[in-house]
Amino acid sequence: MFNRELVKGSTSLLVLQLLNERDMYGYELVKEMDRRSDHNLQMKEGTLYPALHKMEKQEYIECYWQNQKKGPARKYYRITAQGKEILAERTSEWHRYVQVMNNLIGKNES
Amino acid sequence: MFNRELVKGSTSLLVLQLLNERDMYGYELVKEMDRRSDHNLQMKEGTLYPALHKMEKQEYIECYWQNQKKGPARKYYRITAQGKEILAERTSEWHRYVQVMNNLIGKNES
DNA sequence: GTATATACCTAATAATTCTAGGTAGGTGAA
């Protein structure tokens, strides 16, 4: 939907925000982002899974397996205390970025 | 200033917007972005020059040399009709992107 | 004559995303 490069860099912000609301598994994150963005943010699995693994290494999130009665097991992710700090930073950065951009390109156009 | 990946993808939008206001040369674009963003967007020359050359190939902009009485010659860039179309698209895309993101991460925080 | 500012440029590296696969469990229809 969006220019791939424009959205680049907001993956971790989005994931941390969703996990801050509740624990989710990878496949669910993809569907949830699609749903809540009205199909505007269609993150690919090939983008999400490596990003999750990186954030796990950085200890922004941690995971646990949950077997299902039906279907494949799910790997749930939970945000850590450190992850919440990063989320706050990234959110603040996002808002500053939008302000700066809007100043430059004109807030009121189309 | 900002996460390098967050800003990725907005280079062409920024350049087209500035050139839509008036013709500028590369070095000036770098300084002008820095100034108008209160030093938040410090685009590197290594980012800008290749981006300008690409947009020239795409015919979004065109250039002309202007010799100076003092100092090195300047390569001025002018936005084309096609560039103006792209600018309108990119601007609209930017605003949609901000809306979608704000919906997901919560408009009112920090 | 040396440092600094202006003004252009590029090759190599880094970071991220997408493409295009793969594995496996379970359901429903022909």
Next chain:
DNA sequence: TTCACCTACCTAGAATTATTAGGTATATAC
């Protein structure tokens, strides 16, 4: 019962873009 499809995980290679770290040249100030 086989084939398609959905769930759910994963990764290697290609593509894109930004930064780093240089280079060239003109002109001014000390």
